[in-house]
Amino acid sequence: MIILIGGEKGGSGKSCLAQNLAVYLATECQLSVMLVDCDPQRTTSNWIQARNDNPSLKKINCVQMFGKIRDDLISLGNHYEAVVIDCGGQDTVALRASLSVADFALLPLRPKRRDLQTVPHVDDLLNNGMMFNPNLDAAFVLTQCPSLPNQANRILEAKEVCQTWGHRVLDAFTYQRNIYDDSEESGSSVMEFEPKGKAAHELRQIFNQLLKQENQRAIEVTYAQSAAQLEREQYVLSRSAPTTYGH
Ligand SMILES: Nc1ncnc2c1ncn2[C@@H]1O[C@H](COP(=O)(O)OP(=O)(O)O)[C@@H](O)[C@H]1O
Numbered sequence: 346m347i348i349l350i351g352g353e354k355g356g357s358g359k360s361c362l363a364q365n366l367a368v369y370l371a372t373e374c375q376l377s378v379m380l381v382d383c384d385p386q387r388t389t390s391n392w393i394q395a396r397n398d399n400p401s402l403k404k405i406n407c408v409q410m411f412g413k414i415r416d417d418l419i420s421l422g423n424h425y426e427a428v429v430i431d432c433g434g435q436d437t438v439a440l441r442a443s444l445s446v447a448d449f450a451l452l453p454l455r456p457k458r459r460d461l462q463t464v465p466h467v468d469d470l471l472n473n474g475m476m477f478n479p480n481l482d483a484a485f486v487l488t489q490c491p492s493l494p495n496q497a498n499r500i501l502e503a504k505e506v507c508q509t510w511g512h513r514v515l516d517a518f519t520y521q522r523n524i525y526d527d528s529e530e531s532g533s534s535v536m537e538f539e540p541k542g543k544a545a546h547e548l549r550q551i552f553n554q555l556l557k558q559e560n561q562r563a564i565e566v567t568y569a570q571s572a573a574q575l576e577r578e579q580y581v582l583s584r585s586a587p588t589t590y591g592h
């Protein structure tokens with residue numbers, strides 16, 4: 346499966362979600378994962394470098410890709426059970442290419458005016474992507490939400506803005522919490538920093554809702570099976586291939 350984390354706003358938490366999703370899929374769902382960094386700012390590539398230098402954390406593969414990456418993504422999708430793309434915060438060729446092949450797109454937004462103003466253009470991008478890729482399953486998610494009860498309306502109103510454009514908005518969202526920033530140090534994730542904490546819980550809910558699965562075990566069964574099938578297909582292919590050695 347190919348999952349794109351994208352949008353048109355810097356700072357909304359795209360890289361943070363891409364990194365935590367990659368860790369969730371690799372460690373808790375036991376899938377083979379490739380992270381793709383399409384952002385010239387290299388936030389995710391730098392994070393992965395720190396992560397893979399840290400012997401206490403499970404290593405995750407990461408490549409940087411720019412431009413016309415459609416065929417490369419399809420190829421990665423055939424080799425990894427999950428490909429997670431951090432697309433950066435601009436309307437780029439790579440973002441459009443990713444939308445044309447992704448199974449899922451997660452679009453983070455803060456419940457703030459300037460973030461919500463990007464929804465019409467993101468809607469346009471999604472509609473374009475779906476012309477090539479009608480199965481694309483896209484969802485907005487609200488991030489860095491205020492926890493004060495008198496600001497709960499902001500969250501509801503932001504959800505309504507996305508819904509008026511006819512898009513799925515996840516029920517789960519992230520609150521503004523320091524752990525998101527603190528956990529990035531030395532390539533770690535929220536899930537590894539405080540596995541039983543509130544932030545890890547809200548992230549698991551977001552990822553399960555995005556993939557429409559009940560829990561991490563359901564994700565593992567659904568997506569690891571397809572890899573087993575792939576292995577079987579490769580096995581059958583290799584057995585039926587003509588032998589070229591000898592004589
Ligand atoms: N829910 C959250 N609460 C507090 N800080 C957050 C949250 N989500 C992300 N952040 C922080 O916000 C900053 C920007 O996030 P980042 O993922 O780099 O944004 P983007 O990739 O969309 O530009 C980072 O320092 C990150 O740790």
Ligand SMILES: [Mg+2]
Pocket residue numbers: 359360361384388433434
């Ligand atoms: Mg980023």
